[in-house]
Amino acid sequence: xxxxxxxxxxxxxxxxxxxxxxxxxxxxxxxxxxxxxxxxxxxxxxxxxxxxxxxxxxxxxxxxxxxxxxxxxxxxxxxxxxxxxxxxxxxxxxxxxxxxxxxxxxxxxxxxxxxxxxxxxxxxxxxxxxxxxxxxxxxxxxxxxxxxxx
Numbered sequence: 001x002x003x004x005x006x007x008x009x010x011x012x013x014x015x016x017x018x019x020x021x022x023x024x025x026x027x028x029x030x031x032x033x034x035x036x037x038x039x040x041x042x043x044x045x046x047x048x049x050x051x052x053x054x055x056x057x058x059x060x061x062x063x064x065x066x067x068x069x070x071x072x073x074x075x076x077x078x079x080x081x082x083x084x085x086x087x088x089x090x091x092x093x094x095x096x097x098x099x100x101x102x103x104x105x106x107x108x109x110x111x112x113x114x115x116x117x118x119x120x121x122x123x124x125x126x127x128x129x130x131x132x133x134x135x136x137x138x139x140x141x142x143x144x145x146x147x148x149x150x
Contacts, residue, residue: 004029006036006120009146014128016104018087018120025076028089028098028119033149035068035100041147049134049142053109056090057144058101062137067099080118082109087120104129 006018022029035041040060047064048056059066075095082088082105090101098117106129122129132142 004033005123005150006032007148007150008041008125008144009148010125010128010132011143011145012128012131014125014131016125016128017123019123020120021080021118024078024080025089025117025119027073027076028117031070031073031098031100032102032119034070036147036149039147040068040100041144043143043145045137045141045143046132047137047141048103049132049138050106050136051134052107054103054105055129055132055142056101056103058090058099060100062141064101064137067101070099072097072099076117076119077114078118079114082112082116082118084108085122085126086118087122088112089117089119091116106130 004020008016020029045062046055046057047062086105089098091098
């Protein structure tokens with residue numbers, strides 16, 4: 001399982017391959033793999049894309065205010081740094097409110113360290129994340145066409 005990969009086929013025309021890190025956040029990796037297995041992330045928009053910061057997705061409504069029907073999960077904060085390519089779970093101000101939304105860092109965002117749960121790292125395809133339309137929300141948002149595990 002430690003060598004498992006999540007592939008996001010994006011509307012920007014390419015694939016983003018993310019190495020899952022159950023060694024850092026086993027509960028979060030389990031949640032992501034469960035949702036991917038259900039097809040939850042297919043056709044989900046990137047509703048918040050901030051240049052120089054991050055691209056956020058995982059809300060089926062595309063608003064940033066929703067998540068899956070599964071219960072929220074307990075924080076698994078770790079020492080992994082938030083740098084370019086880091087994949088981390090989004091949440092409300094409640095540390096134990098992560099559900100299905102996650103973000104991919106464009107650049108260093110070390111102020112998030114130990115406050116958000118890092119559960120993966122982009123191995124390839126970061127240029128397709130860079131190509132996502134920007135905005136909060138973007139006028140014509142990019143999306144995950146298909147999410148799959150390998």
